[in-house]
Amino acid sequence: MEFDFSAVITYFPTLLKGVGVAALVALAVALMSVLGGLVVAVISIYTNKVVSAPLRFFIWLFMTTPLLLQLYFLYFGLGEWILIPAVVVGILGLGFHYMAYNADIFITTIKSVSGGQYEASRSLGFGHWRTILYIIVPQAFIRSIPQLGNNMILMVKDTSVLSAIGVAELVYASQYAISVSFRPFEFFIVIAAMYYVINIVMELGQAWLERQTSYRH
Amino acid sequence: MDFDLMVEVTPLLIRAAWVTIDISSRAIFFGFFVACGLVFLQTLRFAPIRWFARGYVSIVRGTPYFVQLLLVFYGGPSIGLRLDPVTCGVVVGAFNIGAYMSEAIRGSIESVDNGQTEAARSLGFGRAQTMFYIVLPQAASLMIRSVGVLAIVLIKNSSLVSIISVVELTYQAQRLIGSTYKPLEIFTLSALMYIVIIYAVMGIIELAYRRATRYTTQ
Amino acid sequence: MSTEQQTATPMVEVRNVHKRFGNLEVLKGINLTVDRGKIISIIGPSGSGKSTLLRSVNNLEVIDDGVILLDGVQVNRPDMKGMAFERHINHIRQNMGMVFQHFNLFPHMSTIDNVTLAPRKLKGMDKKAARELGMEQLERVGLAEKADVFPNWLSGGQKQRVAIARALAMKPKVMLFDEATSALDPELVEEVNQVMRSLADEHMTMLIVTHEMSFARDVSDWALFMDGGVVVEESAPDKLFSNPDQERTRNFLQKHLENNK
Numbered sequence: 001m002e003f004d005f006s007a008v009i010t011y012f013p014t015l016l017k018g019v020g021v022a023a024l025v026a027l028a029v030a031l032m033s034v035l036g037g038l039v040v041a042v043i044s045i046y047t048n049k050v051v052s053a054p055l056r057f058f059i060w061l062f063m064t065t066p067l068l069l070q071l072y073f074l075y076f077g078l079g080e081w082i083l084i085p086a087v088v089v090g091i092l093g094l095g096f097h098y099m100a101y102n103a104d105i106f107i108t109t110i111k112s113v114s115g116g117q118y119e120a121s122r123s124l125g126f127g128h129w130r131t132i133l134y135i136i137v138p139q140a141f142i143r144s145i146p147q148l149g150n151n152m153i154l155m156v157k158d159t160s161v162l163s164a165i166g167v168a169e170l171v172y173a174s175q176y177a178i179s180v181s182f183r184p185f186e187f188f189i190v191i192a193a194m195y196y197v198i199n200i201v202m203e204l205g206q207a208w209l210e211r212q213t214s215y216r217h
Numbered sequence: 218m219d220f221d222l223m224v225e226v227t228p229l230l231i232r233a234a235w236v237t238i239d240i241s242s243r244a245i246f247f248g249f250f251v252a253c254g255l256v257f258l259q260t261l262r263f264a265p266i267r268w269f270a271r272g273y274v275s276i277v278r279g280t281p282y283f284v285q286l287l288l289v290f291y292g293g294p295s296i297g298l299r300l301d302p303v304t305c306g307v308v309v310g311a312f313n314i315g316a317y318m319s320e321a322i323r324g325s326i327e328s329v330d331n332g333q334t335e336a337a338r339s340l341g342f343g344r345a346q347t348m349f350y351i352v353l354p355q356a357a358s359l360m361i362r363s364v365g366v367l368a369i370v371l372i373k374n375s376s377l378v379s380i381i382s383v384v385e386l387t388y389q390a391q392r393l394i395g396s397t398y399k400p401l402e403i404f405t406l407s408a409l410m411y412i413v414i415i416y417a418v419m420g421i422i423e424l425a426y427r428r429a430t431r432y433t434t435q
Numbered sequence: 436m437s438t439e440q441q442t443a444t445p446m447v448e449v450r451n452v453h454k455r456f457g458n459l460e461v462l463k464g465i466n467l468t469v470d471r472g473k474i475i476s477i478i479g480p481s482g483s484g485k486s487t488l489l490r491s492v493n494n495l496e497v498i499d500d501g502v503i504l505l506d507g508v509q510v511n512r513p514d515m516k517g518m519a520f521e522r523h524i525n526h527i528r529q530n531m532g533m534v535f536q537h538f539n540l541f542p543h544m545s546t547i548d549n550v551t552l553a554p555r556k557l558k559g560m561d562k563k564a565a566r567e568l569g570m571e572q573l574e575r576v577g578l579a580e581k582a583d584v585f586p587n588w589l590s591g592g593q594k595q596r597v598a599i600a601r602a603l604a605m606k607p608k609v610m611l612f613d614e615a616t617s618a619l620d621p622e623l624v625e626e627v628n629q630v631m632r633s634l635a636d637e638h639m640t641m642l643i644v645t646h647e648m649s650f651a652r653d654v655s656d657w658a659l660f661m662d663g664g665v666v667v668e669e670s671a672p673d674k675l676f677s678n679p680d681q682e683r684t685r686n687f688l689q690k691h692l693e694n695n696k
C-alpha cells in the first residue's frame with residue numbers, strides 16, 4: 001500500500017470550496033435552528049394546547065427519526081411541488097432537525113427560569129409577554145448555551161450527510177476528484193482531518209463562550 | 218393517503234427494518250467490547266498506549282460518522298481492508314459507538330463514590346476485586362442509561378449505511394419514495410418503524426435500569 | 436512466645452510518621468502506641484491531621500517517612516513494590532477494621548452481604564458459615580432483624596452499626612474509627628456509642644478519632660490532642676479533658692464547649 005496525496009493537492013481548491021459551502025450551510029442552519037427553536041419553545045410553552053400539541057409532536061418526531069430519512073422526505077416531498085435547489089432543501093432539512101433539538105433544550109431552560117422569575121417580574125409591573133421576552137427568554141438563552149453548543153458541533157458534522165441529497169459540501173465536492181484519481185482513502189482521510197480541525201476549533205469556541213457567560217448564572 | 222399502497226409496501230419495509238435491527242444490534246454488541254478495550258487501555262501504566270486510546274476516542278468523536286463510513290468502505294480496499302456493505306456498517310458502527318461508550322463507561326466508573334473503593338480496600342480487597350465486586354455493579358446502573366442513549370443514536374445513524382447500498386429501512390424508504398412518488402405514505406410507515414424500534418430499546422433500557430437499581434427502591 | 440512477651444508487643448505502633456500533601460506537611464513526626472485491648476482517643480480541631488493519621492495506619496494514605504507496625508509487623512513497606520506490596524497490604528488490612536464517617540456501606544448489597552462479602556471472598560468461607568458469622572456480628576450491633584434489608588432503608592445510626600459489624604466480621608486485631616458519629620443526627624449518636632462501648636467491654640483494641648468529648652473521656656484508656664500535625668499533649672483522659680497542661684488544649688476544649696452549648 002502506497003499513499004499518494006498528489007491528487008488531493010491538485011483538487012485542494014475544490015475541497016476548500018466544499019468547506020465553504022458546508023460553512024455557509026452550517027451558518028444558515030445555526031441561525032434557523034436556534035432562532036426557530038426559541039420561537040417554537042416559547043410558543044409551545046405559553047400558548048394553548050391546540051397550538052402547542054402539534055409543535056411538541058413535531059419536536060418529538062424529528063428527534064425520534066433519522067436525519068437522512070427526514071432529508072429524503074423533504075427532498076422528494078418538496079420536489080413534487082416545486083423545483084428548489086438541493087442546498088435549500090439541505091438547509092431546511094438540517095434546520096428543522098436541529099430546530100427540534102434546540103427547542104427541546106429551550107423548553108427545559110425556559111421552564112426552569114420561569115419558576116420564580118415570572119412572579120417577580122409581574123410584581124414589578126411587567127406584562128405577560130414582556131416578562132417572557134425581556135426577563136425569561138434572555139436568561140433561558142444564556143443557560144442554554146452549553147447544550148446549544150453541543151448541538152451545533154453535532155450539526156456541523158451532520159452537514160456531511162447532505163451530500164446524500166446532492167448538496168455540494170466537502171464529501172460531495174470530492175466525489176468527482178475521487179472517481180478520476182482512484183484515491184478514496186487519501187481524500188476521505190483529508191476530509192476527516194478537516195472536520196476534526198473544525199470540530200476542535202468549535203469545541204475551543206464553545207469552552208470560551210461558556211466562560212464568558214458562566215458568571216451570569 | 219393511499220392506504221392500499223401502504224399495505225402493499227409494509228412487508229418490504231418490515232424486512233428492511235430487520236436489517237436495521239440486525240446491523241444496529243451487532244454494532245452495539247461488538248461496540249461494547251471495543252469500549253471495554255478502550256477503557257482498559259486507558260488504565261495502563263505505559264503512557265503511549267493511553268495516548269493512543271485517548272487519541273482514538275477524540276478522533277472518532279471529532280469526525281462525522283458518515284465520513285468514517287465512506288473512508289472504510291471506499292478507502293479501505295487501498296489498505297487491504299475489503300468489507301461487504303453490511304459488515305462495513307457493523308464494523309464502523311461498532312468502532313464508532315465504542316469510542317462514545319468508552320467515555321460513558323469511564324464516566325460511570327468515576328462517578329462511583331471513592332468511599333466505596335476505600336471501604337473495600339480497608340477490608341483487604343485488592344484492586345481488581347474492588348472493581349469487580351464493588352465499583353462495577355454500582356457503575357452498571359448509570360452505564361445502562363448512558364449506553365442506552367448511545368444505542369438510540371446508533372440506530373438512527375444506521376440509516377447512513379444506506380449510502381453504501383445496504384438495504385435497510387432508510388434505503389428501502391428512499392427507493393420506494395422514488396418509485397411510488399408517495400413520500401408522505403412511505404415516510405409515515407418508515408418513521409413509525411423507527412419509532413417502534415427506538416421505543417422498544419428504551420423499554421429494554423428502562424427494565425434493565427430498574428433491575429440494576431432494585432436496591433435503591435427494593 | 437510467652438504471654439508476657441505477647442502483651443509487651445503493642446498492637447499498633449506509630450513511630451515518627453511524616454506525611455505531606457504537596458507542600459503541605461500534614462503529619463509532622465507523630466508517635467503513638469496502642470497496647471493490646473486498650474482504647475486510645477484522638478481529639479483536635481478540624482484539619483489537624485487526625486483522619487490522615489488514621490488513614491495512614493490503614494495505608495489509605497502512604498506516609499513519606501516513619502514506621503507503622505501492626506502487632507509487630509511493619510505496615511508501610513517502602514522497600515516493596517507492585518504486586519508484592521499489594522499482597523502484603525491486603526493481608527495486613529484484613530487484620531484492621533476501619534469505620535468511616537460516612538459509613539461507606541455497599542448500597543447494592545443487602546446488610547448481611549455487606550457483612551459477609553469479605554469473609555467469603557477473602558477467607559474463602561462457605562456461604563452457610565459466612566451467614567452464621569454475619570448474623571452473629573449483626574446481633575452484636577443489634578441489627579439481626581435487618582439482615583436482608585438494603586442499606587438505603589436504614590437510618591444513619593443503623594448504617595454505621597452495620598459498617599461496624601462489617602469490619603468486625605473479619606475478626607480484626609484493631610478497630611479504627613474516624614469520626615464515626617459526626618455525620619449522624621444527634622439522636623442517633625448514642626446507639627453507635629453504645630455499640631462502641633460494648634466493644635470496649637470485650638477488650639477490643641481501638642483507635643478512635645472523635646468530637647464526642649464525654650464519650651472519649653468515658654471509654655478511653657489514653658487520650659491525645661492533635662493540632663497542626665503534631666501531638667500537642669497526651670495523657671490519661673481524666674487529666675486531658677479536665678486539667679490539660681497545654682494552653683492550646685485548654686483553648687480547644689474551651690471553644691468546643693462553647694460551640695456545643
Ligand SMILES: Nc1ncnc2c1ncn2[C@@H]1O[C@H](COP(=O)(O)OP(=O)(O)O)[C@@H](O)[C@H]1O
Pocket residue numbers: 456461479480481482483484485486487488
Ligand atoms: N488528599 C488530600 N490532598 C491534599 N490535602 C489533603 C488531603 N487530605 C487531607 N488534606 C489536608 O490535610 C490536612 C489534614 O486533614 P485531615 O487529616 O482530614 O484533618 P482532620 O481529620 O483532623 O480534620 C487538612 O489541611 C487537609 O486539607
Ligand SMILES: [Mg+2]
Pocket residue numbers: 485486487614
Ligand atoms: Mg477528619
